[in-house]
Amino acid sequence: MKISNRDDFSETTKRSLAERVGFLCSNPNCKAPTSGPQISNSKSMNAGVAAHITAAAQDGPRYDYTLSSDERAGITNGIWLCQNCAKLVDNDPIRYTVKFLCQWKSAAEQGALERIGKTARNRDKKIKVIDKWVSAAYTEKSGIIKKIQEQGYKLRWTTAKKESERVDLEGWEPVLLGQPNGNKARLKAKDHSVIGGYLILLKKKKL
Ligand SMILES: [Zn+2]
Structure with a gap:
């Protein structure tokens, strides 16, 4: 039985969203790293949020009543952002539309795909x-x-x-x-x- 009326992401979905963009914020103007070490040598810090593209609950931003609960909590409805950007997109849903966020998401995933396995030297070298x-x-x-x-x-x-x-x-x-x-x-x-x-x-x- 569901305890709240929010369609939250599972831990696995959150983790996949973060990994698919290399733990960087998906806002192309931000790209802040969202994970790092804690002082305790076995723990890591997370400054990222698996944000809902369309809201998890009825009164939330960009809520889409046509989606089922599963779809709303599904990975296609999520985007990995840093805490600042997650707040930003929810405060201004008129500017940050579903289409807009989906573009961020696919560009961020594409970027991660292009970076993966490349050394920093090769990645950052500007070819003249x-x-x-x-x-x-x-x-x-x-x-x-x-x-x-x-x-x-x-x-x-x-x-x-x-x-x-x-x-x-x-x-x-x-x-x-x-x-x-x-x-x-x-x-x-x-x-x-x-x-x-x-x-x-x-x-x-x-x-
Ligand atoms: Zn950000």
């Missing part, structure tokens, strides 16, 4: 794209062209002016070469024998 001036002949001679074609791409040189049109509308992308320092180089040429002028090498997957 630098321009590298080459000659069209060099791209042929060095085997760059051949290598990219073998990966199933079409290649073309385009003028700097047309680059964004081709990239945005036609689905081409600049050829970026990995550099020893981890940066990427975008290939530019100014001496193409046929087209002439300042050109950028683009690639596009063959259909």
Whole structure:
């Protein structure tokens, strides 16, 4: 028999919600860590809340009367937040709508998926794209062209002016070469024998 009329989450559901976002608050502007050590060396501290997307009880924020009790207490109706953000979203349910919170949740889970198992060094490294001036002949001679074609791409040189049109509308992308320092180089040429002028090498997957 239910003792209260709230559809609270089970401990397992709360734990899964926290784990699915790596114990970080799901508000993209917050991302505060919500767990850490207590002084006692066997215990941990929790500053996170398994918040209800639609309220656990009738007078609560974003309450959805069409849900069953099980659905209301189910994991799809939960989002992991820090205590501050949990308060924030419940104080302003007009701004923090169900749709809004669901977007936070899926972005936070996606972020956790991308971070998982990666070292801090690789995760935080900002990759810089630098321009590298080459000659069209060099791209042929060095085997760059051949290598990219073998990966199933079409290649073309385009003028700097047309680059964004081709990239945005036609689905081409600049050829970026990995550099020893981890940066990427975008290939530019100014001496193409046929087209002439300042050109950028683009690639596009063959259909
Ligand atoms: Zn937060």
